[in-house]
Amino acid sequence: MENIYLILVLSPLIGAIIAGFFGPLLGRTAVHSITILGVLISTVLAFYVFNHHVLEQGEVFNQNIYTWMQIGNLDVSVGFLVDNLSAIMLLVVSFVSLMVHIYTIGYMADDAGYIKFFSYISLFTFAMFMLVIANNFMQLFFGWEAVGLVSYLLIGFWHHKESATEASLKAFLVNRVGDFGFLLGIGLVFSFSGSLDYSAVFSSLDNALNQQLWGLDLITVICLLLFIGAMGKSAQVPLHVWLPGSMEGPTPISALIHAATMVTAGIFMVSRMSPMFELSDIALTVVMVVGAITALFMGLLGIVQNDIKKVVAYSTLSQLGYMTVALGVSAYSVAIFHLLTHAFFKALLFLCAGSVIVALHHQQDIQKMGGLRKKMPITYWSALVGTLALIGFPGFSGFYSKDMIIEAVNFSQLPYANWVHYAVVAGVFITAFYSLRMFFIVFHGKSRIPPDSAKHLHESPLSITFPLVVLAIPSAIVGYFIIEPILFNGWLEGAITVAPNHTSMTELSHRFQSASAMIFHAVQTPPFWMMIGGIIAAWVFSLYKTQWADWMVQKFRPIYYILESLYGFDRLNEIVFVGTVKKLGNLLWRVSDVGLIDKILVNSSANLIGVIGSVVRKIQTGYVYHYAFFMIFSLLIILTWTLFAGDSPLLEF
């Protein structure tokens, strides 16, 4: 099996290398054939691996492939851990990636960076494989950074656009915050277990019990730090600000990276770490609450957006929030289930949006669309499937996963779970509202397309519509078929640990009868009626009485303002973080450079650059005098400290 895993992981890398280094020599057709072949091999093998592990219950594969460095007790290896969790992830990643590869042929056809783009997305696929297949923290972190890196490259892909480069910089910086939390978490893991290998770490968790750090359990601190990493990558409030900006990148990568795969890495990571998170109710509560905040408030923002990709982006944020909530209530398998269904339907929705964007010559404002149903039938029907899956229409795949999350929250014993329950139920209304609003405005109603582009309007080419259709199928049905095995029949058993006192999963399994029974049961539950309400509201405001929407905006201007300014997160970052740091730097600069030197002793920096003559001599004396004074003064402080403080007081802190 080892060779199969190796080929699975490496074939996109080989494709990326060939495309990256020899692409210009080979030409466009060869490049896309080679990269697609690479990913196709991976996909086929991923099916095989899935069959071997999940369906035939093959043995878990956990081996180090290559020892990278060995320093004292720190052993850093490249290793594969293939269990059911990673087998499922491999399948999702390779399948969506394959679809996006094919789609890219049509979408990027007119772009000068065609070859580079293929090389990047294949590289991304490789990095994502390395992330999910890792058997140790170090490799996980490396995959984590690598997918991040490709993501920045692709967000800034159209680097002639100022907004694109800014968005990639923003994504980079925000993710740095998360990454350093993650890194500190890994460091603490190493400090108590002495290893970075998953299995070794999980089996030595007892060492960490009853240890305290900053008044919290050590485990809690570790989990919170790791979760900060997840918050960065999976865009949870308040580290979500980079994801809407990432829409500056080309649409295929929005589908692949910023909806289906990379952003769910945080969810995957927390599930992997379930043995650790299960030991800390505090951490789980934080996870759940952060998820609920993201699910509810990011969904609200989707309502006021008019950029087709931004709507889907905020919807992604909100759905990631749902997955995080599921993690918080210990329903890891439900989170993975939602991750899986979401990967299909959200990739589908993004690709539909891309199809519309291409047809309208890169018009992204939904107010300038409308009535596309007739002109683009395939896109229309695929988008309808995606939308129904997203809002959780009974029978569609999103329905099963989302309903299970809501139920799991209902059974959770954690504090604030009841509030979170309200939030996720309310979220259903909001999801239905913004999804259908977009759907109606884009595909129904009167066409608001300028006549000259309306003339050339036609359905997208096969390379674009084929992935749509292929993705629409699982979006519609996959939930029905896999809900029972993935949640209750042990697909994820062994890969995920749930503490006996966290009972939401067992409660769920008691209630669950069958997938079809769920459909009939749905009509008696509040989420179903919330969804219906959302659909009706969307219809009223966007088709039936559009003037009511304007009236609402007028009436509730303050709320609209808050939503439109995205709760001021960007402003807050601007002021608090960027501002403070700038001010601090400025202050230091003023005190040390300008204050001490320039003001007191005539302009010295300017002198350094080139004022010659007598001024120079004058400054030199004073200048050095001041430096010397500063040195002696510091010496004095240190001596005083040594005299009175005794043994190193700083170490206590």
Next chain:
Amino acid sequence: MTNPYSFDIASLSVAIPEIFLLSAIVVILLIDLFLTQPFKQVTYYLTQLSLLITAILAFNLIGQPDTIIFSDSFILDKLAAVFKVLMLGAAMVAMVYTRHYLIQHSLFRGEYFILVLLAMLGMMVMVSGYSLLTLYLGLEILSLSLYTLIAIARKRSNAIEAALKYFVLGAIASGLLLYGMSMVYGISGSLNIGEIAQFSSATNLGGREALIINFGLVFLVIGIAFKLGAVPFHMWVPDVYQGAPTATTMFIATVPKIAVVAMLVRILIDGLGAMQLDWQGLFVALSLLSIAIGSLAALMQTNIKRLLAYSTISHIGFIMLGFVTGVIAGYGAAVFYVLAYVIMSLAAFGVIILLNKKGFEAEQISDYKGLNKHAPWFALMLLIVMLSMAGVPPFIGFYAKFFILQQILSAGFVSIAIIAVIFAVISAYYYLKIIKTMYFDVPEEGNTFSISAPMDMQIILSINAVLILVVGLLPNQWLKLALSLF
């Protein structure tokens, strides 16, 4: 102790590199005297040759058993031999870049290379110093050469200003160091590192003696901190970096840091290691201040040399953190960091020097606008350096920070690690700013970036920058080497 007035001639063999270098300096000085201007290049080649031979001689000493000669004042151990090879290697690379700079700015004179060789000699003595006096002697040979190397651009007022500042402040720092040494000598009765170590670990000192040796320790730490450029003894760093000719800045920023770290190891670990708890707290304060001020002050800089000065200060903070841990793994991490820092700094200054033209110094960050358009390869090199300095994997700078943080965490200093990490995040901003300037900004009118550097410099610089990636991908051997020195 053996009779101090007699020594075995054979024991001279462990000082062969120093002896050779000294003779080479004398010979090159004489040859240079008789060279006419068209042949001045000969001095450069002789310098490189003697550095190479010295490095080979030092390399052959790696693996010899530890030997102490010259009345117990000069030691040869693995640390000394390896550090000498590293310093000489770094100096050779630096000289390749230096030549281009000196020619471009009409500063090409034989003295420059002679002074560099003298500085190297001083540093080699420092690295092998096993008595406080030998260490001090080496430090002064180094410092005096450096002052002159700055002032060598004697027509530039800012270079003279920088040299004077460095000289005066350096003299004060040397005074403090010497004072500290005298206190330690006064209490322990010996200048020898080994005997000081015995004294400090064996004796239970009375209150007054303890106070004096503690004060002595403070003075020693301050002397070392000044030479490293740690806050609050960093004031000279930005001015000297900016004022000195870029080639000299590069030299000051790289090779001497290795030597000073060796001196730190000799005095504070080999000598006063038993008092680790007493200097640990001081080191925590100095390193956190350095990391903080280095990261924050750099944000506002528009001059790239000044920016690198503050960046150095923050790197020095990380290096000192490695010594806070008090365990061998921590020291090894610090040495690895020094190595990483030297490789990165050489490449950074290399790119700056590369872009120098006759009468033009690429000093302002705005001079790098659109570098990618005109010199994509070297923009890529600078990109690697900047990403590495920001601590992005898989470059060497990431491992350097990672190993230090890992050691700090396993020593239990969680808060310290967090503070260090926060400032590391902040510092990522200005490294990225340079990248953005290179890649996304439009070049100013008339700035064409014609690369006039000779091919040897272009090749060495490329290797230098690629090394940042290569060592980053294969850090194992380097870390093992660093750990084996203790």
